Amino acid sequence: GENVEQHPSTLSVQEGDSAVIKCTYSDSASNYFPWYKQELGKRPQLIIDIRSNVGEKKDQRIAVTLNKTAKHFSLHITETQPEDSAVYFCAANQAGTALIFGKGTTLSVSS
Amino acid sequence: GAVVSQHPSRVICKSGTSVKIECRSLDFQATTMFWYRQFPKKSLMLMATSNEGSKATYEQGVEKDKFLINHASLTLSTLTVTSAHPEDSSFYICSARGRPFEAFFGQGTRLTVV
DSSP, X not given: OOOEEEEOSEEEEXXXXXXXXXXXXXXXXXXXXXXXXXXXXXXXXXXXXXXXXXXXEEETTEEEEEETTXXXXXXXXXXXXXXXXXXXXXXXXXTTSOOEEOOOEEEEEEO | OOOEEEEOSEEEEOTTOOEEEEXXXXXXXXXXXXXXXXXXXXXXXXXXXEETTSOOEEOTTOOTTTEEEEEEETTEEEEEEOXXXXXXXXXXXXXXXXXXXXXXXOOOEEEEEO
């Protein structure tokens, strides 16, 4: 089955800096790679996703890159703000199957 | 967007009792739903895949007799934690697939077993 590794587990940045979180996956059949932001006690919120037919996707301050050959994908947050502080999870799956999550990254943005 | 409703959001129960958690897709039909468990400061761990009209598929290490899953309709899946113990205390969250790629999550259920 799929296995997703996520690094780093914690990340502290200054407001305005960029943050990068990286994930690797094991199943070459996976074709969907979403990123979620989760606040304590709440459901995960989808912030951006990418499908395997695309190498990069951007939405304002957030971007995701995918390298299918190396089986890794990354989340990039630019101009970080204190409200970006949260736990971020990457995930991977094939369409229709369960999402398999990475272990999460706790991002702290200090002002 | 699609909505998945999970109930209850919080429940406290005594050891040895059973607790039922409901997961409903409100505006779409979900032939498949997924149940996850999340311990504090940990990731979401897949427990089982719930299939409408058939038996659930459990992940390795998850006791099917302890975590009973029923998916009797295209809009409702239930997870029953039987004979609950304090170590079952966790955040349980369901997910439904309304479209091939996107997953929709319920609000989650905080279970505390005392």
